[in-house]
Amino acid sequence: MSHLTLLAGDGALSRVALAEAPGYTRPDGPLRSRAAYAAAHVVPKIHADNTPGRPADVDWDATLDFRRAVYAWGLGVADAMDTAQRNMGLDAAATRELISRSAEVAREEGGSVVVGVNTDHLEAEHVSVDEVIDAYKQQLHFTEEQGAGPVLMASRHLARAAESADDYRRVYREVLKSATTPVVLHWLGTAFDPILEGYFGSPDWREASAVLLEIIGEHADKIAGVKMSLLDAASEVSVRERLPEGVRMFTGDDFNYVGLIGGADVPDAAQPERDPAASRQHSDALLGAFAAITPVASAAIQALDAGDPARYLEILGPTEELSRQVFAAPTFYYKTGVAFLSWLNGHQSAFQMVGGLHSARSLPHLSRIVELANASGALERPELAAVRWHGMLRVNGIDVPGVIS
Numbered sequence: 493m494s495h496l497t498l499l500a501g502d503g504a505l506s507r508v509a510l511a512e513a514p515g516y517t518r519p520d521g522p523l524r525s526r527a528a529y530a531a532a533h534v535v536p537k538i539h540a541d542n543t544p545g546r547p548a549d550v551d552w553d554a555t556l557d558f559r560r561a562v563y564a565w566g567l568g569v570a571d572a573m574d575t576a577q578r579n580m581g582l583d584a585a586a587t588r589e590l591i592s593r594s595a596e597v598a599r600e601e602g603g604s605v606v607v608g609v610n611t612d613h614l615e616a617e618h619v620s621v622d623e624v625i626d627a628y629k630q631q632l633h634f635t636e637e638q639g640a641g642p643v644l645m646a647s648r649h650l651a652r653a654a655e656s657a658d659d660y661r662r663v664y665r666e667v668l669k670s671a672t673t674p675v676v677l678h679w680l681g682t683a684f685d686p687i688l689e690g691y692f693g694s695p696d697w698r699e700a701s702a703v704l705l706e707i708i709g710e711h712a713d714k715i716a717g718v719k720m721s722l723l724d725a726a727s728e729v730s731v732r733e734r735l736p737e738g739v740r741m742f743t744g745d746d747f748n749y750v751g752l753i754g755g756a757d758v759p760d761a762a763q764p765e766r767d768p769a770a771s772r773q774h775s776d777a778l779l780g781a782f783a784a785i786t787p788v789a790s791a792a793i794q795a796l797d798a799g800d801p802a803r804y805l806e807i808l809g810p811t812e813e814l815s816r817q818v819f820a821a822p823t824f825y826y827k828t829g830v831a832f833l834s835w836l837n838g839h840q841s842a843f844q845m846v847g848g849l850h851s852a853r854s855l856p857h858l859s860r861i862v863e864l865a866n867a868s869g870a871l872e873r874p875e876l877a878a879v880r881w882h883g884m885l886r887v888n889g890i891d892v893p894g895v896i897s
Contacts, residue, residue, distance in 0.1 A: 494509070494510040494874075494875065494878060495507045495508065495509055495510055495878075496508050496509075496510050496862060496863070496866055496878055496881065496882075497881075497882060497885065497892045497893075498859045498860075498862065498863050499855055499856050499859040499885065499890065500856060500859070501854075501856040505890070505892075508863060508866065510866065510874050510875070510878050511866050511867065511869070511871070511874060512874065513869075513871070513872060513873065513874055514787075514788070514791070514869035516787045516788065516790065516791035516869075517791075518564055518565055518566065518790070519565070519566040519790060519794050519797075521566065522566050522568075522604070523566045523567065523790065523793045523794065523797060524797045525757075525793060525796040525797045526753055526774070526776050526777060526793050526796065527568070527740060527742070527776040527777070528566075528567045528568065528753075528776065528777040528778075528779075528782060528789060528790075528793055529567060529568040529569060529570040529604070529606060529742070529777065529778040529779070529782070530562045530567050530568070530569060530570065530779065530780075530782035530783040530786055530789070531570040531571075531573050531574070531575035531576075531778060531779060531780040531782070531783055532558060532559055532562060532569050532570065532571055532575060532576060532594075532783050533558075533575050533576055533577070533783060533827060533830045533831050533834065533845075534548065534550050534555050534576050534577060534582060534586075534590065534846060535550065535551045535554040535555045535558065535831075535834070535839075535840040535844075536548065536549060536550060536551055536844050536845060536846045537549050537550065537551045538551070538841065538842045538844060542581075542844065542845070542846045542847065542848060543847075543848045544581075544847055544848045545847075546847075547583045547585065547586065548577075548581055548582050548583055548586040548846035548847070549846070550586055550589075550590070550846065551840070552593060554839070554840050554841070555590070555593075556593060556594070556597050557839070558783075558834065558839050558840075559571070559594060559597050559598075559601075559603075559605075560597060560601055561786065561839065562603075562783070562786050563598075563601040563602075563603035564601075565786050565787055565789075565790035566790050566793075566794070567782060567786060567789065567790060568603060568604035568605060568606070569594065569598065569603060569604070569605045569606075570605075570606050570607070570608075570643065570778050571590060571591065571594040571605055571606070571607045571608070571640070572587050572590050572591050572594070572607045572608040573607070573608040573643060573645065573678075574608075574645075574680065574684060574685070574780070574824075574827075575780040575783060575826075575827055575830060576590065576608075577827055577845070577846055577847060577849065578608055578610060578612060578645070579612055579648065579685070580824065580827065580847060580849065581845065581846040581847025581848075581849055582846060582847075584612060584613035586846075587608075587612070587613075588634065590607075591607045591634070591635060591638055591640060592638050594607065594640070595607070595638040595639050595640040598639075598640070599639065604641070605640050605641065606640060606641035606642065606643050606676060606778075607635055607638075607640040607641070607642065607643065608643050608645045608678075609628060609631045609632045609635050609642045609643060609644050609645060609675070610628075610631060610645045610647055611624055611627035611628055611631070611647040611648075611649045611650065612647075612648070612649075613627065613630070613631065614627050614649060617648075617649070617652065618649075618652055618653070619649050619652075619653060620653060621650075621653050621654065621659050621662065621663060623649070623653075624647060624649050624650045624653055624663055625662075625663055625666045625667060627647075627649065628644070628647065628663070628667045629666075629667060629670050632644070632667060632670065632671060632675075633670075636671075636672055636673055641673065641674075641675070641676065641716070642671065642673065642675040642676070643675065643676045643677075643678050643719065643778075644664075644667065644668075644675050644676065644677050644678060645678045645680065646678055646679060646680040646685070646688050646691050648685070648687045648688065650663055650691075651687055651688050651689070651690065651691055652687070654693070656693060657692065657693025657694065657703045658693075659693075660691075660692050660693050660703060660707070661703065661706070661707060664677075664707045664711070665707070665710070665711070668707075668711040668714045668715070669711075669714075671714050674713075674714055674715060674716035675714060675715060675716060676715070676716050676717045676718065676719055676742060676778070677704070677707070677708070677715060677717075677718045677719070678718070678719045678721070678744070679691065679692070679700075679704060679718065679719070679720050679721065679722065680721045680744075681721055681722040681723055681724075683722075683723050683821070683823040683824075684721060684823055684824050685824060692704050697722060697724065697727045698727075698730075701727065701730065701731050704718070704731065705731065705734055705735075708735065708736060708739060709736060712736040712738065712739055715739050716739070716740065717739055717740030717741065717742050717776070718731070718735070718739065718740075718741060718742065719742040719743075719744045719778045720741065720742075720743065720744055720745065721744030721745065721746075722745070723745055723746070723747045723748070723819075723823070724745070725745060725747075725748040725751065725752055725763060725764045726764040728741065728743060728745055728748075728752060728775065729752070729763075729764050729765075729766055732770075732772045732775060733766070733767050733770035733771075733772055735772060737771070740776050741772060741775045741776065742775065742776050742777060742778035743775035743776070743777055743778070743779065744778055744779060744780075746779055746780060746781040746815045746816075746818070746819045746826070747812070747815065747816055747819065748762075748763070748812070749775075749777065749779060749781060749808075749812065749815070750762070750805070750808050750809055750811075750812050751763025751764075752774070752775040753774060753775055753776070753777050753793075753808075754774065754796075754801065754804060754805065754808075755773045755774025755775065756768075756773035756774060757773075757774060757796060757801050757804075758796075758801040758804055758805055759801075760801075760802070760805055761805055761809070777789070780819075780826060780827075780830060781811070781815040781818065781819070783830050783834075784814075784815070784818060784829065784830045784833045784834075784870065785811050785814070785815075785833075785868075785870045787872060788807060788808065788811055788868065788869055788870055789808065789811075791807050792804045792807040792808035795807060807869070810867060810868035810869070811868045811869075811870060813864055813868070814861065814864035814865055814867075814868050814870060817829070817857070817860050817861055817864055818830065818833075818861060820857070825849070825852040825853060827845065827849060827852075828845065828849055828850060828852045828853045829853065829857075829858075829861050831843065831844075831845050831849075831850060832850075832853070832858055832861060833861065833865060833870065835880060836862070836865070836871065836876070836877040836880055836881060837871065837872040837873060837876075837877065838872065838873050838876050843880075843884070855884075855885070855888060855890075858884075862877070862881050865877075
């Protein structure tokens with residue numbers, strides 16, 4: 493029997509049995525019972541100078557092949573968002589090229605793609621509210637020209653410039669007015685980006701959500717949905733139950749997605765109290781975690797499509813502990829875990845990231861990811877994952893007896 497060698501925080505080594513590949517099958521078409529997007533990462537060129545502060549030099553073949561793999565499992569792709577290292581290594585020029593190339597791949601594959609719209613091409617950190625509006629519009633119109641669905645991401649520039657909730661109302665009003673296709677709004681919590689403290693006018697999610705819902709209510713015909721990434725299931729359910737008809741809730745909660753996506757269809761899943769009279773009884777998905785566990789996520793939603801909530805919970809439930817490890821504090825370094833799993837699963841030839849971010853997690857942290865991925869069926873090619881992980885340990889001076897060769 494093959495084994496995995498694991499590394500603890502105190503340097504101790506242990507071994508666990510290497511699980512077999514789960515053998516999930518691809519769907520015949522898009523998933524039906526839930527809209528599901530994997531927020532995808534980017535793969536750098538191995539030989540390029542992707543060190544901190546340098547412009548991103550992307551391996552476009554590997555990056556786009558990863559998106560094709562997501563489409564093959566029936567999920568959509570959410571691109572050029574925080575998982576792709578927006579504001580953490582992916583510069584403005586690379587972002588524009590990623591959006592253009594990703595939209596083209598979506599057309600070729602018949603997949604659904606949404607992409608991030610932000611203000612991060614502005615060179616100055618501190619700008620006026622009017623400049624925020626203009627910057628949003630520039631990226632929005634570029635995205636619409638590429639044929640991708642826009643996700644209006646939370647803006648660091650707006651967080652700095654806004655003096656009250658009225659500034660948020662004004663910015664979103666003006667930007668949404670100029671949209672020619674429905675957009676998804678994105679509320680990103682401070683665990684992902686501390687600069688966004690007080691977004692929508694208050695650090696209290698109840699007050700901030702009232703502003704968000706007011707914006708949505710005034711522009712419901714321009715809004716396809718809202719992605720909440722507060723890592724707080726109760727706040728998401730509270731907002732979800734008050735959304736206008738036709739506006740989806742896309743969970744961005746990488747800690748609690750099993751119950752939020754399952755909703756009323758999966759009563760055995762851990763989830764906050766819901767109003768049984770509310771028209772919204774589940775969330776759809778737009779998750780960085782789904783880039784790390786795409787086949788598992790697909791298999792779970794296929795089970796919902798087949799009317800088998802118990803199977804959904806059996807498949808997806810064990811992945812939540814893995815996701816909590818990937819997204820552990822400091823949460824904004826979760827991209828390292830996503831890229832690490834991509835490498836273990838054979839989607840890229842080296843464990844490297846733009847901006848040198850592959851160094852952002854410790855070996856024991858990565859070891860725990862290996863252990864939980866093995867336990868939850870997230871290793872697509874277990875033998876390859878074992879070879880790569882053990883090789884990484886050896887490169888770092890750790891003797892791995894009886895390794896798989």
